[in-house]
Amino acid sequence: MKKVNLVSKVVGLGLVLVAGVAFAANDTQNLTVNATVSARASLSLGQSAINFPDASPDATPSIAANENAVTVTAKVRTGSSSTATLTHKAADDLNSGSDIIPIGNVTWTASGAGFQAGTMNKTSDQTAGSWTGSGNRSGTFSYFLANSWSYATGSYAASSTYTLTAP
DSSP states (O other), rough: HHHHHHHHHHHHHHHHHHHHHTTTOOOOOOOOOOOOOOEEEEESSOOOEEEEEEEEOTTTTTTEEETSEEEEEEEEETTTEEEEEEEEEEEEEEEEEEEEGGGGEEEEEESSBBOEEEOOOSSSSSSEOOOOOOOEEEEEEEEEEEOOOTTSSSSOBEEEEEEOOOO
């Protein structure tokens, strides 16, 4: 009788184990992950001012700024097929009291992918760079002043603005 009892206990234990597996429960839930990524632009210039030293127009017809080459970093986040642009516009001519040097006498060369050489202009934006898609671009601008005997003596200044746009 003990044998039957032992066998029925083993069979009963097997039924409990099978029944435990048969009654296991599961539940799943989905999680939606959202992220907002907006257009952004960040521009930095290595210097906030450039200075042209005095020089003889015969010896130096084009004066390089003391701060040649100004580093430029343009960071943009935009659509993969959108074009980011860097523009430049001078506020006015170089002025020393009532004396002027036309701002168009200041030019720049550019190095770095997408950066462009140009001439300063006070009436319209000048393209200084353009890139397709997002990224971090670095380059340099080197500035030059056309030298002339016709300039009146004085200390001249003008302000100008670079604008980076990421549509």
